[in-house]
Amino acid sequence: xxxxxxxxxxxxxxxxxxxxxxxxxxxxxxxxxxxxxxxxxxxxxxxxxxxxxxxxxxxxxxxxxxxxxxxxxxxxxxxxxxxxxxxxxxxxxxxxxxxxxxxxxxxxxxxxxxxxxxxxxxxxxxxxxxxxxxxxxxxxxxxxxxxxxxxxxxxxxxxxxxxxxxxxxxxxxxxxxxxxxxxxxxxxxxx
Amino acid sequence: xxxxxxxxxxxxxxxxxxxxxxxxxxxxxxxxxxxxxxxxxxxxxxxxxxxxxxxxxxxxxxxxxxxxxxxxxxxxxxxxxxxxxxxxxxxxxxxxxxxxxxxxxxxxxxxxxxxxxxxxxxxxxxxxxxxxxxxxxxxxxxxxxxxxxxxxxxxxxxxxxxxxxxxxxxxxxxxxxxxxxxxxxxxxxxxxxxxxxxxxxxxxxxxxxxxxxxxxxxxxxxxxxxxxxxxxxxxxxxxxxxxxxxxxxxxxxxxxxxxxxxxxxxxxxxxxxxxxxxxxxxxxxxxxxxxxxxxxxxxxxxxxxxxxxxxxxxxxxxxxxxxxxxxxxxxxxxxxxxxxxxxxxxxxxxxxxxxxxxxxxxxxxxxxxxxxxxxxxxxxxxxxxxxxxxxxxxxxxxxxx
Numbered sequence: 001x002x003x004x005x006x007x008x009x010x011x012x013x014x015x016x017x018x019x020x021x022x023x024x025x026x027x028x029x030x031x032x033x034x035x036x037x038x039x040x041x042x043x044x045x046x047x048x049x050x051x052x053x054x055x056x057x058x059x060x061x062x063x064x065x066x067x068x069x070x071x072x073x074x075x076x077x078x079x080x081x082x083x084x085x086x087x088x089x090x091x092x093x094x095x096x097x098x099x100x101x102x103x104x105x106x107x108x109x110x111x112x113x114x115x116x117x118x119x120x121x122x123x124x125x126x127x128x129x130x131x132x133x134x135x136x137x138x139x140x141x142x143x144x145x146x147x148x149x150x151x152x153x154x155x156x157x158x159x160x161x162x163x164x165x166x167x168x169x170x171x172x173x174x175x176x177x178x179x180x181x182x183x184x185x186x187x188x189x190x191x
Numbered sequence: 192x193x194x195x196x197x198x199x200x201x202x203x204x205x206x207x208x209x210x211x212x213x214x215x216x217x218x219x220x221x222x223x224x225x226x227x228x229x230x231x232x233x234x235x236x237x238x239x240x241x242x243x244x245x246x247x248x249x250x251x252x253x254x255x256x257x258x259x260x261x262x263x264x265x266x267x268x269x270x271x272x273x274x275x276x277x278x279x280x281x282x283x284x285x286x287x288x289x290x291x292x293x294x295x296x297x298x299x300x301x302x303x304x305x306x307x308x309x310x311x312x313x314x315x316x317x318x319x320x321x322x323x324x325x326x327x328x329x330x331x332x333x334x335x336x337x338x339x340x341x342x343x344x345x346x347x348x349x350x351x352x353x354x355x356x357x358x359x360x361x362x363x364x365x366x367x368x369x370x371x372x373x374x375x376x377x378x379x380x381x382x383x384x385x386x387x388x389x390x391x392x393x394x395x396x397x398x399x400x401x402x403x404x405x406x407x408x409x410x411x412x413x414x415x416x417x418x419x420x421x422x423x424x425x426x427x428x429x430x431x432x433x434x435x436x437x438x439x440x441x442x443x444x445x446x447x448x449x450x451x452x453x454x455x456x457x458x459x460x461x462x463x464x465x466x467x468x469x470x471x472x473x474x475x476x477x478x479x480x481x482x483x484x485x486x487x488x489x490x491x492x493x494x495x496x497x498x499x500x501x502x503x504x505x506x507x508x509x510x511x512x513x514x515x516x517x518x519x520x521x522x523x524x525x526x527x528x529x530x531x532x533x534x535x536x537x538x539x540x541x542x543x544x545x546x547x548x549x550x551x552x553x554x555x556x557x558x559x560x561x562x563x564x565x566x567x568x569x570x571x572x573x574x575x576x577x578x579x580x581x582x583x584x585x586x587x588x589x590x591x592x
Contacts, residue, residue, distance in 0.1 A: 055231070056230035057359075058233035059356050062233050063326075076263060077237075
């Protein structure tokens, strides 16, 4: 069975490819959705095409799948409509799958399940990374605001932090928002 | 507050949804409107069909195609509200446009002449021109086909149509993957501004009141949530009135320019809204006051005849078989009954639900509930009139290509 993964994030594609290989699938190709990728895909005559639901190239892909004369059998998204929970899980995970007509459900299901698991795992790692980045940026902002307070008001570090925290609590805002506002104000005042 | 999630694409004509959220019109109706940005029509369709969102800023022909089972998973969709009328333009690479009327204002004023010039330019060009369309089932594709076919061009034979999402059009032009495209704003203006392309036709000069984006729901969801639907429609109607007022245009363009929505410069976005179109880099703006319409003339009213016009074009181009079943399914997508229910006391609206399309050469005051209503001219550039009671005859009139 030939599986083509269309993805421009090298990392996600390799996470998925690796999973599929571990599960015993061998005929796997990763195609980035650039330039004349549909012509390349057409020549490959895949049985299953996996693509991130949010990929902007899906319209281009679907057009090819619906008009191609080169593909022996039509390919449609989630050919088997009976398994609604599976489709729901795939959509939630951001997986869309185009499957050649006539491929049996039992053969497609494990691929789809694997793609869903790998996409979810990838999204989790991505979210953790984003969170870590935000946390780091927040800390830097708060540190800068503290430094401004320490300098202009002659406060010690714990007092400067306490002032930011009290202000945030009184205004019902996050500490980082108060810190950012302070930095902006200080920049405007040439502080 | 009732939460409603609506999917949209980064286009100037997402304006009414954006304003409903950002200027409090949705909140005033008790709707917590969450807007979900998507980058392709396939994704927008899937989010709606599989229930990740309850509403979508959808290409009118796509809503009909999904209902007819022509675009992946079939689902009965309903369009009780039109988010805008008009708003597209055809742009072509400067090298291609060199074979057309050089005076851009004259070119745009004469779509019939421009279509014939386009037809002649095909043979002079270095390859069969590749024209980007945003989707097979888009108003853009149907309009481009209609326009070129009038000059004897067979769009399936004489040019190559390539499907790309609107936000990737400019990049595709830059890479030489397409020689031009028809897309919603601000993408045509963006290509003009980069000096890559010139405007060769305006949607509103091909069909003066061309149906464009609709607010689409899944029919079953719409029917089981009448109260939420009515409140959302009232919020949108108020937002649309706001969008039509010239004193708000700058602010509207500013809202859309945010990276949460369109993410392109204010000046670029403002052109479609204010109807000041730059057809060539550095040239003077051309006034096209009907370039994109939101509220006036009951723009948002979903005339059943407009849904049927779309069906006629799908049949014409062999995208769907003509049958009573398909006709009935297509006719059921536009839902003036829901519009009337929701907006009965809010806006003047037509008494009828169908009309001849393309029959008005000048503004016409019509019978309306609640105040006066004048319909603007709605002619097709070739003068044909679509009678929704005589669809087969209309299609026959185009001849076989």
